[in-house]
Amino acid sequence: MSKMKIVGNRVLRTDAYDKVTGGKSYTVNLRLPGMLHAKLLRSPYPHARVLRVDTSRAEKLAGVKAILTAADVPQIKYHPVYFAPSTAASMVRDMLILTSTVRFAGEPVAAVAATRTEIAEEALELIHVEYEALPAVFEAAEAMKPGAPQLYEHAPNNVVMNPSFSFGDAQKGFDEADYVFENTYRTQRVHTCYMEPRVCVVDSDTSGNLTIWSSTQHIFGLREKLAFALGIPVSKVRAVKPTYIGGGFGGKLDMGFLEPVAALLSLKTGRPVRLEHTRYEDFITTARNPFEVQLKTGVKKDGTFTARWAKSILDTGAHATHGAVVLMVHGFFGFLLPYRCANQKWEGMTVYTNNIIGGGFRGYGAPQAAFAVESQIDEICDKLKLDPIEFRLKNAHSEGEQHPFDPNFTLSTYRLAECLKKGAEQIGWSKRLPAGAGNGTKKRGIGFACQPLWVSGCVGFPDIYEHSGAILKLNVDGTVNLSIATVDMGCGQNTVLSQIAAEELGVAVKDIRVTYADTDTVPFDAPSHASRVTYSAGNAVKAAAASAKRRVFQVASGLLNSSAENLEIVDGRVQVKGAPANGMPLADVVKRAESPCVNMVPDGMQRTPLEEKGTIMGSACLAPASNPSPAAVEFVEVEVDTETGEVKVLRVAYAHDIGKVINPPGAEGQVEGGLQQGMGYALMENLVFDPSSGACLAADFLNYKMPTALEMPAEITCQWVESNEPTGPFGAKSLAEACAIVPAPAIANAIYNAVGVRVRDLPITPEKILAALGKLDPA
Amino acid sequence: MKQVIALEVNGERHEIAVQPSATLLQVLREELDLLGTKQACDAGGCGCCTVLLDGRAVYSCMVFAMSAQDKKITTIEGLPKDGKLDPLQEAFIQAGAVQCGYCTSGMIMAAKEFLTSARAPSDPEIRQAISGNLCRCTGYHKTVDAIRMAASGR
Amino acid sequence: MGISGVREFCRPQSARDVVDLLAKHGDRAVLLAGGTFLHGLFARGLGSGVEVLVDLQKAGLSYVKAANGGLALGAMTTFRELAESEAVQKTAEFAAIRDALQYPPAQIRNQATVGGCVASASSLFDLPVALLALDGSVKSLGPRGPRETTLAKFFVDYFEHSLEKGEFLTEVLLPKLPPRSASAFLKLETNSNDLALVNVAVRITLDQAGLCRDARVVIGGGVGKAPVRAVSCEAVLKGQRPSRTLFESAAQEVSSDIQPVSDHRASGQYRRAVAKVYLRRALLRAAERLGVEIA
Ligand SMILES: Cc1cc2nc3c(=O)[nH]c(=O)nc-3n(C[C@H](O)[C@H](O)[C@H](O)COP(=O)(O)OP(=O)(O)OC[C@H]3O[C@@H](n4cnc5c(N)ncnc54)[C@H](O)[C@@H]3O)c2cc1C
Ligand code: FES
Ligand code: FES
Numbered sequence A: 001m002s003k004m005k006i007v008g009n010r011v012l013r014t015d016a017y018d019k020v021t022g023g024k025s026y027t028v029n030l031r032l033p034g035m036l037h038a039k040l041l042r043s044p045y046p047h048a049r050v051l052r053v054d055t056s057r058a059e060k061l062a063g064v065k066a067i068l069t070a071a072d073v074p075q076i077k078y079h080p081v082y083f084a085p086s087t088a089a090s091m092v093r094d095m096l097i098l099t100s101t102v103r104f105a106g107e108p109v110a111a112v113a114a115t116r117t118e119i120a121e122e123a124l125e126l127i128h129v130e131y132e133a134l135p136a137v138f139e140a141a142e143a144m145k146p147g148a149p150q151l152y153e154h155a156p157n158n159v160v161m162n163p164s165f166s167f168g169d170a171q172k173g174f175d176e177a178d179y180v181f182e183n184t185y186r187t188q189r190v191h192t193c194y195m196e197p198r199v200c201v202v203d204s205d206t207s208g209n210l211t212i213w214s215s216t217q218h219i220f221g222l223r224e225k226l227a228f229a230l231g232i233p234v235s236k237v238r239a240v241k242p243t244y245i246g247g248g249f250g251g252k253l254d255m256g257f258l259e260p261v262a263a264l265l266s267l268k269t270g271r272p273v274r275l276e277h278t279r280y281e282d283f284i285t286t287a288r289n290p291f292e293v294q295l296k297t298g299v300k301k302d303g304t305f306t307a308r309w310a311k312s313i314l315d316t317g318a319h320a321t322h323g324a325v326v327l328m329v330h331g332f333f334g335f336l337l338p339y340r341c342a343n344q345k346w347e348g349m350t351v352y353t354n355n356i357i358g359g360g361f362r363g364y365g366a367p368q369a370a371f372a373v374e375s376q377i378d379e380i381c382d383k384l385k386l387d388p389i390e391f392r393l394k395n396a397h398s399e400g401e402q403h404p405f406d407p408n409f410t411l412s413t414y415r416l417a418e419c420l421k422k423g424a425e426q427i428g429w430s431k432r433l434p435a436g437a438g439n440g441t442k443k444r445g446i447g448f449a450c451q452p453l454w455v456s457g458c459v460g461f462p463d464i465y466e467h468s469g470a471i472l473k474l475n476v477d478g479t480v481n482l483s484i485a486t487v488d489m490g491c492g493q494n495t496v497l498s499q500i501a502a503e504e505l506g507v508a509v510k511d512i513r514v515t516y517a518d519t520d521t522v523p524f525d526a527p528s529h530a531s532r533v534t535y536s537a538g539n540a541v542k543a544a545a546a547s548a549k550r551r552v553f554q555v556a557s558g559l560l561n562s563s564a565e566n567l568e569i570v571d572g573r574v575q576v577k578g579a580p581a582n583g584m585p586l587a588d589v590v591k592r593a594e595s596p597c598v599n600m601v602p603d604g605m606q607r608t609p610l611e612e613k614g615t616i617m618g619s620a621c622l623a624p625a626s627n628p629s630p631a632a633v634e635f636v637e638v639e640v641d642t643e644t645g646e647v648k649v650l651r652v653a654y655a656h657d658i659g660k661v662i663n664p665p666g667a668e669g670q671v672e673g674g675l676q677q678g679m680g681y682a683l684m685e686n687l688v689f690d691p692s693s694g695a696c697l698a699a700d701f702l703n704y705k706m707p708t709a710l711e712m713p714a715e716i717t718c719q720w721v722e723s724n725e726p727t728g729p730f731g732a733k734s735l736a737e738a739c740a741i742v743p744a745p746a747i748a749n750a751i752y753n754a755v756g757v758r759v760r761d762l763p764i765t766p767e768k769i770l771a772a773l774g775k776l777d778p779a
Numbered sequence B: 001m002k003q004v005i006a007l008e009v010n011g012e013r014h015e016i017a018v019q020p021s022a023t024l025l026q027v028l029r030e031e032l033d034l035l036g037t038k039q040a041c042d043a044g045g046c047g048c049c050t051v052l053l054d055g056r057a058v059y060s061c062m063v064f065a066m067s068a069q070d071k072k073i074t075t076i077e078g079l080p081k082d083g084k085l086d087p088l089q090e091a092f093i094q095a096g097a098v099q100c101g102y103c104t105s106g107m108i109m110a111a112k113e114f115l116t117s118a119r120a121p122s123d124p125e126i127r128q129a130i131s132g133n134l135c136r137c138t139g140y141h142k143t144v145d146a147i148r149m150a151a152s153g154r
Numbered sequence C: 001m002g003i004s005g006v007r008e009f010c011r012p013q014s015a016r017d018v019v020d021l022l023a024k025h026g027d028r029a030v031l032l033a034g035g036t037f038l039h040g041l042f043a044r045g046l047g048s049g050v051e052v053l054v055d056l057q058k059a060g061l062s063y064v065k066a067a068n069g070g071l072a073l074g075a076m077t078t079f080r081e082l083a084e085s086e087a088v089q090k091t092a093e094f095a096a097i098r099d100a101l102q103y104p105p106a107q108i109r110n111q112a113t114v115g116g117c118v119a120s121a122s123s124l125f126d127l128p129v130a131l132l133a134l135d136g137s138v139k140s141l142g143p144r145g146p147r148e149t150t151l152a153k154f155f156v157d158y159f160e161h162s163l164e165k166g167e168f169l170t171e172v173l174l175p176k177l178p179p180r181s182a183s184a185f186l187k188l189e190t191n192s193n194d195l196a197l198v199n200v201a202v203r204i205t206l207d208q209a210g211l212c213r214d215a216r217v218v219i220g221g222g223v224g225k226a227p228v229r230a231v232s233c234e235a236v237l238k239g240q241r242p243s244r245t246l247f248e249s250a251a252q253e254v255s256s257d258i259q260p261v262s263d264h265r266a267s268g269q270y271r272r273a274v275a276k277v278y279l280r281r282a283l284l285r286a287a288e289r290l291g292v293e294i295a
Helices: A016-020 A056-060 A117-126 A170-176 A219-230 A258-269 A279-283 A323-336 A366-384 A388-395 A416-427 A493-505 A533-560 A586-594 A664-683 A743-755 A766-772 B024-031 B087-095 B104-117 B123-129 B141-151 C015-028 C038-043 C079-084 C086-090 C095-100 C106-111 C114-119 C127-133 C231-237 C244-256 C268-289
Strands: A036-042 A048-054 A064-069 A108-114 A128-133 A159-161 A164-167 A179-187 A199-204 A210-214 A237-240 A273-276 A291-299 A305-317 A344-352 A442-451 A468-474 A480-484 A512-514 A567-570 A573-576 A579-585 A598-601 A604-607 A617-622 A631-641 A647-657 A715-721 B003-009 B012-018 B050-053 B056-059 B072-074 C008-010 C029-032 C052-055 C064-067 C070-074 C137-142 C145-150 C155-157 C168-174 C181-188 C198-206 C212-220
Touching: A016 B087, A016 B104, A036 A117, A036 A258, A048 A108, A056 A064, A056 A117, A064 A117, A064 A258, A108 A117, A108 A258, A159 A323, A164 A323, A170 A291, A170 A305, A170 A344, A179 A366, A199 A258, A210 A219, A210 A258, A219 A237, A219 A258, A258 A273, A291 A366, A305 A323, A305 A366, A323 A344, A323 A366, A366 A388, A366 A442, A366 A743, A388 A416, A388 A442, A416 A442, A416 A631, A416 A647, A416 A715, A442 A743, A468 A493, A468 A533, A480 A493, A480 A533, A493 A512, A493 A533, A533 A567, A533 A573, A533 A579, A533 A586, A533 A617, A573 A586, A579 A586, A631 A743, A647 A664, A647 A743, A664 A715, A664 A743, A664 B141, A766 C268, B012 B024, B024 B050, B050 B104, B056 B104, B056 C106, B087 B104, B087 B141, B104 B123, B104 B141, B104 C106, B123 B141, C015 C029, C015 C052, C015 C137, C015 C168, C064 C086, C070 C114, C079 C086, C079 C095, C079 C106, C079 C114, C086 C095, C095 C127, C095 C181, C095 C198, C095 C268, C114 C127, C114 C168, C127 C181, C127 C198, C127 C212, C181 C268, C198 C268, C212 C231, C212 C244, C212 C268, C231 C244, C244 C268
Parallel strands: A036 A273, A210 A237, A305 A344, A480 A512, A647 A715, B003 B072, C008 C052, C029 C052
Antiparallel strands: A036 A108, A048 A128, A064 A108, A159 A344, A164 A344, A179 A291, A199 A210, A199 A273, A291 A305, A442 A631, A468 A480, A468 A617, A567 A573, A573 A579, A598 A604, A631 A647, B003 B012, B050 B056, B050 B072, C064 C070, C070 C168, C137 C145, C137 C168, C181 C198, C198 C212
16 A cells, blocks of 8 residues: 555544534524424333323414324334334334333433423423323333333233354353353443434425434434334435434434324324434433343363353333344454354343333443443452463453354454553553552552454444445536535534545545535445444445546546546545656646536637536445454453542553554544543443333433533553554444444452452442441341 | 524624524524534533623523623634634643534633633643533543643643 | 413523512422422423523622621532632632532532522532531521521421522522531532432531531432431540541441432432441541641
């Protein structure tokens, strides 16, 4: 590969100027003439039948324009998850737009559109709903017991799915083990806490065509889900890409109740309808699923795995939503695949309860698994006096091996060992003391965790889309419009994709503008989710740029009297390789292609060849060639107050085999933000509900605790291992999720190292630490 | 029920009719179309709605518009001077402190007040100054860098 | 929902006018100070009966001044103004206030007021705990004129204070403390944007001989309906020479003074355990402020 001019440089974000001056282009800011405001009426009961809904008083309120109840919505059961087709066999379709059987506290039963939000709110109070309360169940273990309240006929004992996979012979493996370890780990329900609320505006025309703007991670998924739930063809829905969304993290990876409701209200009134969640509504309509993970692991004295067994129970809440896929990702990428072991067995269960529904959240099942797996490895090493780094390396995959997930691929680039080495050096691993060895009330400890195997996109996953498309269009001033369905959630996708286009095309980043896109005008792209955009969409953008470049060379070859193969673009100039003086600005080539066929010049008419004519553009629609694995390692140092159990994270050293860093500050930002989320998961975040009523007790930021700037460590270092993945755009693989998965187990392991106690359920609150230290009087 | 009041926002006087229950945030966004100020919780604590009231950072979702009548209000739109960005805005760009950008207006306004009195602030002081502003994307690391950069005039 | 019933917004120009407005509107009126507690209530749908908001901003109650050798804090003084006042910044006796005001975020410090914080009668706020340890009292004004109530009597129950209908809080008074007095405050919180899981304020006064002549110990944050004065701890301290052992035994005594609650944020046992630790640490901090060598 020739030396790169743009990829790998510290590039300033293309949208930063706009955002520091107030950032107008969020969906939350969209206003249309004649727009109505909608609100959802939500059930206070966690499980109930709706017997009667009386809307007569609300209808009479001045300003109310339309009301919907379950009787007014199509009775089409759908699943809301964007990345899988509506008809996918592996997905469970158990939702209705408005329901007459409520299964969680907060499930909508009616909706109002009015001229003002306050009027819509007032109207909600005038709607009278008669409920018949049904018994509810809030614990997965309880829900599976005979006699527990049943949520659906299709799920006996409330078990949605119960997959089981086995490799080799686990029993034989345990028989061969020198030691067997058994532990149970639990993780809590947490919220993505994107800052921009979920919000949408839907407009309709007289032919029933819908246009929807939504703060979403996927416009094509939204189009397809909305059309499916409404029972209309996809071509009747145009989903417009939000220029910005105020974060997503997986929390906007499915259709909410708001979009179909707003659509129906718009169809009913013929006016644009806006629906915005309150923070409370955001808190009660998506979450990372809680898990219970039972692990049994057999090892030889030297630390080689002989057998691994796990059972994972996922509480999916009132609807299956993501629960089926989260479970599988958890089982495969969280448990079965990260380490080598000949004898493995895993069983998973997705269980309905009357809790709120789950959603996507960065890591998608893996954070829960990594907490269990990486904690237990540390426990094993501690017991057997083995070095945790050596232990992992002994059991890890290595470069060049067949990919454990998909035999069609190899781990062509895979540098876990190098990540471990770099991280260990940075944190000062060699100076680590034995667990609990420090003196004083405040003790320090070092720990780490890996996500040894992860994805770059979703190639190989059943029922999950993984293709991208991009269109590049060159302008006569030498600039380029990049049209792509990819939503930049804030992670800097637009900047990275612009860099890739600029590098390929030989122009500056500032000359690329990521432009308007909607589902009518741009090719399909899978969602901004998983860890896929740089790798997958990046490959499509690179291919589109290459195709535009080929056209540039065709046009320029006549102008420069050179064969197209012999041309290159450098710094916005098209020139003959080896003879840079023989060249011209790219803009002139585009002008030539866009010029009239015949031009009047002072001495007469000038004809240009017809085959040069036409806008220069390039497009590509493709699925990436592979699914290369990154590798991630995070070392942390903590300080634990042994009298109160308070934990301070002092230093973090992260290392990641990323293939190639496209934009270093953007990549660092992912790690720093991933740490905030992972640290919150480890230490404080907990979306708690009243165990009797199912009401949310943490539906605001006073009660839902996440790290502020004061809790975050002052020192975070990122080290990149550049393994140059041959199938990646300019060598790149993925980053986004791994760095949010590793913090929790790393912190748990560091706490153990500091004070010698192990907490196996998240969040590791000061109270749990104090209890584990035996310093809490029994109740 | 609406009452007509005068508000001075970013040096400009506006006469507007407001509900007595309207918050300053609602008036800025819905009446004055100053959409740079964001709402993310409407109950204090996220900081996205931070504006300056007589130079002091406040949560505009917790201030009644009626109470803001004879005060000078500054929003993110009021920071650039003569077409030039405020040094803080510039620093946020340079430091890479912006991701989704939804917290950014509030973050900059909180930092703005802080830097009017803090000369060479320490990192813990900077962190304290933005502890009323949540960010879910950045981990605050580059935000602290940006404020430090702006403070030292680099 | 919220406060859509509000139809009037008043901005009285004096304390007297406030009393008149309260007399006129009765239960339909709500006093507005910084609004940081009120907006939280309204956002949670707890404002349906409110028709009139009485904004105290213009009533002339923003000041920190010397009074009878102690301090008078106007009800509308913001946390920030209080924190920047000389007495709070410089002295050891009022240092508990300095400590307490460091916790809330800048936006709250700029907006929340002494009066609003005290009148919220929340068992979880910080400043009231510090003020209690300084023997603060509340001055109020009502139809029958002004009166003074000790803070200890002011807090009655969860979100309930002892003011009568038509009365409102105008000032918090802090008495002059004897020489060799110092105070300190500490809070356990989950993140820096949190209400206390436990908070403690202590004040000690030493005599010429360096013995503890007087002590106040107050615990808040979910240990009772209102912040609790830990008299048993105080009894242990009185007449003794400050030492680690003394502070430790005083801290152990706190158990008999408090009945911590268990909720989704922490259990009662945990609150109890931390109260002891924080108490000892606060005592050490106060002693340090007196320049006492602690054995
Ligand atoms: C994000 C956030 C963080 C916070 N962090 C902390 C913290 O770290 N520590 C802490 O202690 N607190 C904290 N708080 C709470 C804060 O201290 C209170 O909200 C504040 O003290 C209330 O004061 P105010 O002036 O805003 O009162 P308001 O909200 O205006 O009023 C409070 C109550 O008192 C009544 N009232 C007001 N003035 C008077 C008067 N003069 N006479 C009689 N009644 C009156 C009002 O009617 C109302 O019922 C936090 C709050 C938020 C939103
Ligand atoms: S919107 Fe005001 S603090 Fe969150
Ligand atoms: S940049 Fe997204 S919340 Fe801060």
